[in-house]
Amino acid sequence: MHDSGPTTNELMTENESLRARMAYLMEQAERNHEIMRRHQAFDLEIVGCDNFPKLVTAIFRSLPVISELDIVTLSLVDEEADIQTVMNVLGVDFGEFPQLHFVATEAALGFVPSRSAALTGPPKPLLGPYSPVLHAAMFPNPPAGLQSIALVPLLRNRRLIGSLNLGSLDPTRFTPALGTDFVEHMASIIAICLENVISNEMLKYIGLTDSLTGVYNRRYIDRRLIEEIARARRQAYRISCMYIDIDHFKQVNDTVGHQGGDEVLREVATRIKNELRMSDALGRFGGEEFVVLLIDADLESAVAVAQRIRHSVASQPFHLSTGGQLPLSVSIGVATLEDFERDHAIEGVAHQLVAHADTALYQAKAEGRNRVVSFD
Numbered sequence: 001m002h003d004s005g006p007t008t009n010e011l012m013t014e015n016e017s018l019r020a021r022m023a024y025l026m027e028q029a030e031r032n033h034e035i036m037r038r039h040q041a042f043d044l045e046i047v048g049c050d051n052f053p054k055l056v057t058a059i060f061r062s063l064p065v066i067s068e069l070d071i072v073t074l075s076l077v078d079e080e081a082d083i084q085t086v087m088n089v090l091g092v093d094f095g096e097f098p099q100l101h102f103v104a105t106e107a108a109l110g111f112v113p114s115r116s117a118a119l120t121g122p123p124k125p126l127l128g129p130y131s132p133v134l135h136a137a138m139f140p141n142p143p144a145g146l147q148s149i150a151l152v153p154l155l156r157n158r159r160l161i162g163s164l165n166l167g168s169l170d171p172t173r174f175t176p177a178l179g180t181d182f183v184e185h186m187a188s189i190i191a192i193c194l195e196n197v198i199s200n201e202m203l204k205y206i207g208l209t210d211s212l213t214g215v216y217n218r219r220y221i222d223r224r225l226i227e228e229i230a231r232a233r234r235q236a237y238r239i240s241c242m243y244i245d246i247d248h249f250k251q252v253n254d255t256v257g258h259q260g261g262d263e264v265l266r267e268v269a270t271r272i273k274n275e276l277r278m279s280d281a282l283g284r285f286g287g288e289e290f291v292v293l294l295i296d297a298d299l300e301s302a303v304a305v306a307q308r309i310r311h312s313v314a315s316q317p318f319h320l321s322t323g324g325q326l327p328l329s330v331s332i333g334v335a336t337l338e339d340f341e342r343d344h345a346i347e348g349v350a351h352q353l354v355a356h357a358d359t360a361l362y363q364a365k366a367e368g369r370n371r372v373v374s375f376d
């Protein structure tokens, strides 16, 4: 008898199982291709974001969809709160991004650096089960049933700038045994984009603010005034303008030196700011002159605010870091846009509003200083 080999039935069964395996592999390949395609589209989307709000919006909106995640959050290191200050000045509303939070130190991110010199390297992603106690900071509003998480370090030039936090209701989605190449690659692109937009926003901030006092500069106020007049014309609200000048500031410099004078300028800016609404804009126009745009304020309320500022400066002496103290006062001119002068070019109207406030200021100085005068 010779061996007859596999039967036709056996061959057919093997063939079927090979076909099934092929089909499975094809399906996997297609799925992987689709995932890659979606991620490439995501990379292109975030690389194209030219400001901070656009970038974080894209991350929070697109990443959960393309990666089939139930939550994505970002923790960013902001040691001196510089990022938050700059974004606030540029008008970013953090209330729109509950998935974004800031930490003051790298350590707060929870990537424990290795103490062994031999093992010191960039921190690696942490994958595993979700713990409400351990991960509360990264997931302040976790979805019900969150099971597994990946905390992926965001690194720039080996410096930890934050953490990309991914969460899934599937307990097998992130396990310590899982490879991390893919999430690390994704995090590296997100880190580059974040660093890029943050640098851009910092530059924007520097270009629009006064480095001594941190309030806006003249360029910003000029631009903002034009925008506000255009809006006020459409929505019919009042805009008022205040021109503020510190009285006898030359004497301040002569008495306490230029550095003491700088301290006084910073404190005056703070006192003015304390009397304003969030929607108002304060700028330093150089020297010891400040301009305030009061949005949706008529002449009467602008004068009331000006009086509060005048009082706040005159009522408490200025304490200097060298120990001395100094009484001070300001003179303020106030003007308002009466009827939006719709027939005139906005630039001319803007220029005239500031000029009217300046004229009123001149009168306040002439009348003896430490007073508020309105233009009429």
Ligand SMILES: Nc1nc2c(ncn2[C@@H]2O[C@H](COP(=O)(O)OP(=O)(O)OP(=O)(O)O)[C@@H](O)[C@H]2O)c(=O)[nH]1
Pocket (backbone or CB within 6 Å): 212, 245, 246, 247, 248, 249, 250, 251, 253, 257, 258, 259, 260, 261, 262, 265, 286, 287, 288, 365, 369
């Ligand atoms: N410390 C400091 N002083 C400045 C700065 N910019 C301008 N000054 C000084 O501000 C003073 C402005 O003085 P003046 O314009 O003569 O006016 P004033 O002494 O305030 O007098 P009145 O405005 O008439 O009450 C000058 O001594 C400038 O040197 C600055 O950035 N820092």
